[in-house]
Amino acid sequence: xxxxxxxxxxxxxxxxxxxxxxxxxxxxxxxxxxxxxxxxxxxxxxxxxxxxxxxxxxxxxxxxxxxxxxxxxxxxxxxxxxxxxxxxxxxxxxxxxxxxxxxxxxxxxxxxxxxxxxxxxxxxxxxxxxxxxxxxxxxxxxxxxxxxxxxxxxxxxxxxxxxxxxxxxxxxxxxxxxxxxxxxxxxxxxxxxxxxxxxxxxxxxxxxxxxxxxxxxxxxxxxxxxxxxxxxxxxxxxxxxxxxxxxxxxxxxxxxxxxxxxxxxxxxxxxxxxxxxxxxxxxxxxxxxxxxxxxxxxxxxxxxxxxxxxxxxxxxxxxxxxxxxxxxxxxxxxxxxxxxxxxxxxxxxxxxxxxxxxxxxxxxxxxxxxxxxxxxxxxxxxxxxxxxxxxxxxxxxxxxxxxxxxxxxxxxxxxxxxxxxxx
Numbered sequence: 001x002x003x004x005x006x007x008x009x010x011x012x013x014x015x016x017x018x019x020x021x022x023x024x025x026x027x028x029x030x031x032x033x034x035x036x037x038x039x040x041x042x043x044x045x046x047x048x049x050x051x052x053x054x055x056x057x058x059x060x061x062x063x064x065x066x067x068x069x070x071x072x073x074x075x076x077x078x079x080x081x082x083x084x085x086x087x088x089x090x091x092x093x094x095x096x097x098x099x100x101x102x103x104x105x106x107x108x109x110x111x112x113x114x115x116x117x118x119x120x121x122x123x124x125x126x127x128x129x130x131x132x133x134x135x136x137x138x139x140x141x142x143x144x145x146x147x148x149x150x151x152x153x154x155x156x157x158x159x160x161x162x163x164x165x166x167x168x169x170x171x172x173x174x175x176x177x178x179x180x181x182x183x184x185x186x187x188x189x190x191x192x193x194x195x196x197x198x199x200x201x202x203x204x205x206x207x208x209x210x211x212x213x214x215x216x217x218x219x220x221x222x223x224x225x226x227x228x229x230x231x232x233x234x235x236x237x238x239x240x241x242x243x244x245x246x247x248x249x250x251x252x253x254x255x256x257x258x259x260x261x262x263x264x265x266x267x268x269x270x271x272x273x274x275x276x277x278x279x280x281x282x283x284x285x286x287x288x289x290x291x292x293x294x295x296x297x298x299x300x301x302x303x304x305x306x307x308x309x310x311x312x313x314x315x316x317x318x319x320x321x322x323x324x325x326x327x328x329x330x331x332x333x334x335x336x337x338x339x340x341x342x343x344x345x346x347x348x349x350x351x352x353x354x355x356x357x358x359x360x361x362x363x364x365x366x367x368x369x370x371x372x373x374x375x376x377x378x379x380x381x382x383x384x385x386x387x388x389x390x391x392x393x394x395x396x397x398x399x400x401x402x403x404x405x406x407x408x409x410x411x412x413x414x415x416x417x418x419x420x421x422x423x
Contacts, residue, residue, distance in 0.1 A: 038062055046075045053418030059407070066407050069396040073389075077422040084382040088348025089115055090189055092382065096369075097183045099384060100420035102142040105135045106362040108187035110369035110384065113268065113358035115189050118351045118373050121323055126314045127191030128270040133204070133307045134177070134186060136300040140211070141170045142363040143293050147218065150290075150412035154231050159221060166214050169207055176200050189349070190324040191317030201308060208305050215297055222290075229287070236398040236410040237285035246397070247390045250365025252414070255292045256284030262361040269360075274306045286406075289413040323349055348377035364388055364415055386420035 045056035056072040080099055084092040096111045097104040109131060116123065148163030171181040177196045178184035186193050222228050240256035253260055259278045263271040279295035281288025317324045325344055326337035351373040359368035365387030372381040395414055399407040 039067060046072075053416065054422075055416065055418055057411075059404070061404060064403050064405075066399045066402055066404060069399055069407070071392050071395060073392070073418070073421050075422065076418050078419075080423045081382050081384065084111075085379055088377045089351060089379060090344065090348055092379065093187065093189075094183065094185045096382070096384070097185065098419065099423045100362070100364070100367070100386060100388065100417045101182070102145055102417055103138060103362050103364070103367070103420075104183050105131075105138040105187060106360060106367050107384075108185075109135065109269070110358055110360050110362075110367050111371070111382070112187055112189050113360065114356040114369045114371040115351060115379075117356040117358060118354050118371060119189070119323060119349070120352075121190050121318055121320065123191055123318060124315045125270065125312050126195075127316050127318075129307050129311050130192050130196065130316060131187060132269055132271065132274075133304055133311075134174070134192075136303045136307075137170050137173060139363050140297050140300050141167050143297050144170075146293065146363075146412075146415045150409075150415075151222070151228075153408055153412040154228050156222065156225065156228060159218065162214070162218065162221075166211065173200070173204055173207065176203065188317060188324060190320065191315070193317075195316045201311070204304070205308060208301055208308070211301050212298060215294065215301075219294060231406070231409050232287040232290055232413075233285060234283070235286045235406045236402050236413075237283050237288075238394060238398050239284055242397060243284075243394060246393045248365065248394050250362070250387055250391070251289060251292045251296065252365065252391055252394065254279065255281035255288035257282055262359055262366060266359070268358075270307075271303075273310065274303050276302050276306075286409055286413045293415075350375065350377050351379075359385070362387055364417065364420075365391060384420075384423060386423060388416040388418070388420040392416055392421065 040061045042059045042061060043056065044059055046054045054075040056075065058070040058072060059066060060068040078098075080095055083095055087095065092111060093108055097107050099107050115121075144163040144167045148160040148167075151157070151159035151163075174184055174186075175181045177200050178186040178193065180186075238256065240253060240258040243253050243256055244258070249260060257280055259280050261278045262268065263276075264278055276299045279292045279299065281292050321337065321340040322344075326334070326340055330337035331341060353373050353375040355370070355372045357368055357370045359366050361367075366385065367387055368385040370381070370383045370385075371379050374380040391414060395411065398414075399410050402410070
């Protein structure tokens, strides 16, 4: 039995061995296989509880670090835009409201504003003030849903109940003024469906008085929670230049220090009448996204308070009977009113040929509606620029290189609404 070679001799022989071309290929393939084995691809969704809707994420991980994210959308596609092209102008309103189901008043105004631009409709000042009041209430309600559900993702379950407590108060106000708690169809071409009832403004004043103290409580709870702060501060930051290159707007862009807000940059409706600030961040991380939305709710309360104080008297909808339904009491005494009512309900109004795009500042960023008219009673084309769809492009850039837990928190701070994405 021969003895094994000395260690030095064995190493000398090992070093003198050269690989053939086939051997080099096998070694390279082995190295690539080892590298690929370090990556793990996970499927989040389309029913994962932290996706805030029916969203699917194809996530590639290296250990606990996010390597790549591919959002996959389309699971709740409803064909709303195409449906709108098969309905008369005023019948599109309840359909378009159901896209971003947390911002239904904003959906309505974006569409109605485009139609009013084409038809050159003059909206009464009282109607504009009522629209702003309802939109800012809707903004607060949307942010409350975001705050409550995002806190759930971070483990703060009690915040969810506190936020929905105030949300129900807003829904009570909507029910009192419109008859519905959600998808109210309150905004109409030329104004609003009806004036606010007796006692509504007093109830709204009570809410405006209480809401700042509730926001203070939210801030005290979350800003005193070390776990929440560690999950948000310094995580998944993205600079303003990159966000702009991706078309991102709204709180995500303002969190990175850019103060772009259409209510100030290109005032619409009657926003030019009010004094309010645009909250901005400095770093553009998850904490800034949280802080900007919190500050926005304070500013919305200020706008509502000013609109209440300056709410003018006058009609709540245009008096042009070719655009708006006549008052119900006129139908029994006026043949002309009855004819206009019949034609608007059965055929709808005819809008002059042309194109219009009407952008507004929604809770998640620029929400715009493009309408093309061919002169008939139905729109030839309706297309929405939904901010959730655009903002989702930035998610991968935000989360790459971060922990998977930070990815979940970032998705919460993104605040996507899949009804608007899959429209």
